[in-house]
Amino acid sequence: MKKRIITIVLVCILAGGAVTGAVFGIKHYQKNKLVADVMSVSSLNWGYWGDSMESEGMVTNDASQNVYPESNQIIKEVYVEEGQEVKEGDPLMAYDVTSLQLSLEVKKLAVQSANDKLAVTNKELERLKKTTPVSENTQNQVTQPEEPAFTLPQLTQNNDAYNYISPEALPYNASDAAQNGAALGSAANPYRYLCEENGYVTGSFINALVNGELPLDSADGDIWVVLEIREGNSKDGELMSSWTMSPSTLAGCEENTRWDIMTKQQIQNEETQIQPDVQPEQTQNNASETVYTKEELDKAIQDKERELKKLDLDKRKAELELKDLEESATDGVVHAKINGVVKKVGDPKNLPNDGSAFLTVSGSEGLYVKGDISELMLDKVKVGQTVTATSWQSGMTFTAQITEIDTYPDDSNSYYGDGNPNASYYAYMAYIDDPTGLTNGEYLSLTIDTSDEEMASSGIYLETAYVRQEDGRYYVMKDEDGVLKKQYVTTGKIISGGSGIEITSGLSEDDSIAFPYGKTAQEGVKTQPSDGMMY
Structure with a gap:
């Protein structure tokens, strides 16, 4: 009976092995029959010439x-009057250069x-990100040490310098007269204190300056030291x-x-060593640092x-x-940025304090379009740069030239484009050079080309479809000796709104790769050259 059972078991094992071998053989046969098309990286390389900024805007004839x-700026002269027509570049008004220099120093x-x-x-954010959170129970056991008290030494002077600066210290130029018309205590002629090389300033001095409690005067109101x-x-x-420093800074x-x-x-x-009830290895935090639970740490990082x-x-x-100040600081003259009519001129001796403009020029001819620029592109877009505009209605293309960029971000939240929605x-x-075919109120698609020959890169930029991700690592399916191999690569910048990705290492233009999806995207599959796109 036992022999019969053993015989049956052996037969089953052999049969199972035969089936497994057959399945493996079929799969191996099928895999050998598969052929993956590959293309050279050089032919797939997009290259990189910079990005363009796209948004939408509306045609208007009321540019201003x-x-x-x-x-603190003094208007020396106004060259125009209400109702006067002006051309781009005409002088509108002039500031007193000295007052501009003061504003320049403040800025x-x-x-x-x-x-x-x-x-x-x-630095505070970096410290938070390196902090290890503790559990609720552990946090309750940790004793936070108090900041040890520090007793200030006696305030003394070594030559002209104090050992530290406190509210009792005196500026060494307190008796000096105004310089170049700038009052003592102004940004251009601040009060000056001298301190030893290893000296410091106390929090009480900073608070006294912020609260206007120092025995100092300034004609400008805001005291600078x-x-x-x-x-x-x-x-x-x-x-x-x-x-x-000043109260404003x-x-x-x-x-x-x-x-x-x-x-x-x-x-x-200097901190005294206070041992917490919980051992350091349990919290992995220095006892002198703030201890966070995971929820508290996440919130602290978000707030920071x-x-x-x-x-x-x-x-x-x-x-x-x-x-803006540097552009007009040479001669103090403000020039017209558009062709138009002067709609408002204020009183130079009574500047508006309600946030309204002192002088306004309204566009009198031609059509304008208003668009938006991401804060991330401000350093690449300048006044005078060309904008390509395409009409939603007719599909016609127009050329415009940027005449003005706002100093402050637009709070209307009306941006529509391909930029980062979290940016300002x-x-x-x-100004649209030839507006033939356009009407006021018409919507346009706007493109600002920020490409630059100097930005041209000789690196490898592939369409993101050719790069896959696995366990946080990127890879491509590379042809190696006639068969596919999973090749891990290092990536760089993302371009063209996420359509392309930079390969910084792990691949060269002499290599060939396959489209990494589908039944042929397996290691060991044979390869053959392809002339077209592989998907």
Whole structure:
């Protein structure tokens, strides 16, 4: 009986093996019959010549130019009057150059301050992203140490320099007269404090400046100070480092904090070692750092990213305002940007304080189109650049020239195009050279070509359909010795709205690849050259 059972089992095993072998043989036979078409990478390479910016806009005949002087700018002369016709390039008005220089200094400081805040916030975000969250139970067990108190030493002077700057310190130029017409305490002639090389400024000084509690006066209202470090601790020594500040560039801080003048970073007090109840390996966080649960950490990162986006926008605004000021700072003259009629001229001695324009020029001839530019493309699009416009109704193509780009982003949220929906967009006006066939109110598709021969790349850019992803890694199906092989590659930038992808390593133009989808997209399948697209 046992022999019969053993015989039956052996027969089943042999039969199963035969079936398995047959199935494997059939699959192997079928795979050998498959042939994958391959093409050379050089023929599939798109290349890269830069991108274009696309949006939509409406034809209008009411283009206008508005001039908004700042409160500290003095208008020296107005060359036009209401109702007067002007041509592009005609002088409209002139600022007092000295007042423009003051505004220029203020804007430069604003840009510097914006860059500093952006750098600090970036570091804070990096620190958050490197933080390891803890569980709810662990968080409740961790004892957060208090910041140890720091006692300030006595305020002393070494030559002309203080050992640190506090509200009791005095500027070394307090008795100086106005310079070049600029009042002491203004952006062009700030109060100057001298500090030793290893010195610092206290939080109490910063708060006193922000709150207007320092015993200093300024004709401009906003007090500007410069904290300096000079060789030999002498006011006549060579400048080693400085920190320019005013209430408009600072925020309040803790009274007992100290800030390094060279790095503009807070100095951390020496920390006493406090051991938490939970062992360090359980939390993987330093006991002196803030402890987050996963939910708290995710929220903190999101909040910091939002703050970073706002600061980046503030920086871009400041840079645009600085650029506008620099363009007119040479002679102070503001020129007409469009052909039109002067619709409004204000009183130079009584500038508007309600946000309205001092001077307005309204377009009198021709047609304009209003479009939008992504903040990511602002450095590539300039006044005078050409826009290609296509009518939705007739399909006719027109050429327009950008005459004006807004300084501030458009808050209407009416952008329609192929750009990043999370970016801010700036409106621009473009003058249509020959508007024959267009009517006011007609909609157009707008394209700004930002390509540049200098941007041309000799790298490999493939259509994204030829590149697949597996476990976070990218690969192509490469021809190697007549059969397909999965070749992992390193990728770079995404182009053309996601249609193309850069290959930075793992593939050369001498290689050939197959379309990585379908039954022939398997390793080991034989290959043959193809003359056409493979899908």
